[in-house]
Amino acid sequence: MAIEAIGYQMHGDGFLLRLGHWMRRRRDIIQIVQWTMVVLYLLMLVVPAVLPLPGNTAHILDNITLFAQFIFWGLWWPFVLVSAVLLGRFWCGIFCPEGTLTEFASRHGRHRAIPKWIRWRGWPVVAFMMTTIYGQLISVYQYPKATLLLLGGSTVAAVVIGFLYGREKRVWCRYLCPVSGVFHLLAKLAPLHYRVDSVQWLKGGQRQEKFNCAPLVAVRVMKGGADCHMCGRCSGYRDAVALCGRSPNREIVALGAELGSMWEQRLLIYGVIGVAMGAFHWNASPWFVAIKQHLASFLLSHDLLWPLTSPGAWWMLTDYPAQSDVFNWLDGAMIVSYILTTAILLGATIEGLLRGAAKILRRQDPGQRIFLHLGQSLVPIGACGLFLGLSGLTVTMLRAEHVYLAWVPVLRMLLLDGACIWSAMMAWRIAGQHAGAWPRLLAMLPVAMALGAIATGWVCLYVIW
Ligand code: SF4
Structure with missing residues (x-):
């Protein structure tokens, strides 16, 4: 089925539809972006922690520690949240260094089945509360060693979980990441999502090759965008999945009773x-x-x-x-x-x-x-x-x-x-x-x-x- 026909069937926007398909095809470019983010993240995390703390006369543009503090907590954290509201979880699927690292570890790890304790649905609540409170106790926004401990600890845990469980999956992101629950909530407001036509999925379509949904979404029955990392790998599958626009109210007002x-x-x-x-x-x-x-x-x-x-x-x-x-x-x-x-x-x-x-x-x-x-x-x-x-x-x-x-x-x-x-x-x-x-x-x-x-x-x- 031609892209235009899918667009009509999925009520998708032509540009968005093509963007989704482009993301599926150009994994090479996405992987370059992902590993660049990993390198930048590790540099910004580790270098300030081994340098002396900035003096009173230091500025953001002439001191690496203040620069990293501004990037991490002044820009990255608040505006990643904004991006989840405006675009859905593109951050998780394309830019997040922990997501890239845990999926990489899962590709080369032990591939064990995911144990029941990991699937407990309370982890996003407990992890968010504990990291927020601990962050306040050690002044995570102010001091690079505290940032390294909190963010670095989370990254190490993501790699270990990825190494042990799943095959090329993001088990950490789906069940344990301290902010995945927050992104899940915020992405409900996004005016973009991958829409799935379940009927068309069962009928089948031109594109049948398997894809890997790393955050373990049941794509065929996916109704909202809260769990989707917007990676684009399923785009066009069986002519049933397409990146589309939607009302920012739809997932909560129309589907909230079912999905909450x-x-x-x-x-x-x-x-x-x-x-x-x-x-x-x-x-x-x-x-x-x-x-x-x-x-x-x-x-x-x-x-x-x-x-x-x-x-x-x-x-x-x-x-x-x-x-x-x-x-x-x-x-x-x-x-x-x-x-x-x-x-x-x-x-x-x-x-x-x-x-x-x-x-x-x-x-x-x-x-x-x-x-x-x-x-x-x-x-x-x-x-x-x-x-x-x-x-x-x-x-x-x-x-x-x-x-x-x-x-x-x-x-x-x-x-x-x-x-x-x-x-x-x-x-x-x-x-x-x-x-x-x-x-x-x-x-x-x-x-x-x-x-x-x-x-x-x-x-x-x-x-x-
Ligand atoms: S449903 Fe899965 S494979 Fe499809 S875009 Fe979302 S995260 Fe990627």
Whole structure:
């Protein structure tokens, strides 16, 4: 079947269709890009860690450590998240060095079957929360040795898992990567995806040669783009797979009831929204300072001095005396408590409000489908919060370089407003699928309260504090 015919059948855009097929054919170019990324990543990870820390007069463009810090945390991390929202998981399939390395290790490794413990669906939640909290304890955004430990540790684990399990697969990316769950959620909003026509697949077509879907997606029955790494290897298979445009709302509004899961919901509410809010808040929170001072006075008055000492190991708690940046045991305990308390309080509030909204829409919610469906409407505000928090370092570093950024606060509020409106509109359309006019209207009240709670957290950080 000609490309034009497939395009018509798949309702695909001609350019996108050709792009998908080009990606399938030109694996050679993609592999050059992938291995270039691996080399750049390893250089940026290792070189700053063996150099002395930058002095007060160093700049991004004349100091390799600051340059690497800006690339990793100022550009790479926030804008990779943006790319998942705008383009789907192209980052995972084409650019991610860990994906390339784990697939390479899997090609040359032991090819063992994937054990049950790896397939546990809670890993993305646990791994995201643990790496976020640990990253805060060792100040991963500030110090290259901490970056090497956290990112390098993840890369070594990816290679080991790849070496042991699967054959040319990305077992690490599918089940264990600490950020794969976040990309999974964000890619639901992407206006691009590989669309699969299951009927055409069964009929067969011109292109029948086998392909390797490294992240283990069941391509024939793939309905959304959340798990797809957009690598293009299946493009055109049986004339049934094509890169297409779609509405950014489609995967959540039209398919969310079918594709949503409880673990995904937990990651969104307690992780992407709750833990992230706590992690970005503690450094600026007046409550954090007040409670810490209170506890420190209590400890001093009771001659309990050891919690006010540092363990003296940078890989346990931030320990850079020359930079006057040392965390003691109390700091560590406070950071963990603050992040977890924020996650639990904010997450439980949102969960309660969403369950209330689901109850208003329908008294019985078999399999909690309405709750899970409605919860996904918070993906835009969750994505926006992550971007705002992560781009905070970008702004701080650019300010230190005297870049004009007076427009940033306005842009932040516009993004926050836009994300709230997007989430509310999605919730409105989802509610309309489950109930009539009045319950739908009533259910929007708890949804609006949940959005208000999240927005208030960001307003506290960027306006009030
Ligand atoms: S379904 Fe698999 S093979 Fe197809 S584009 Fe996505 S990741 Fe690649």
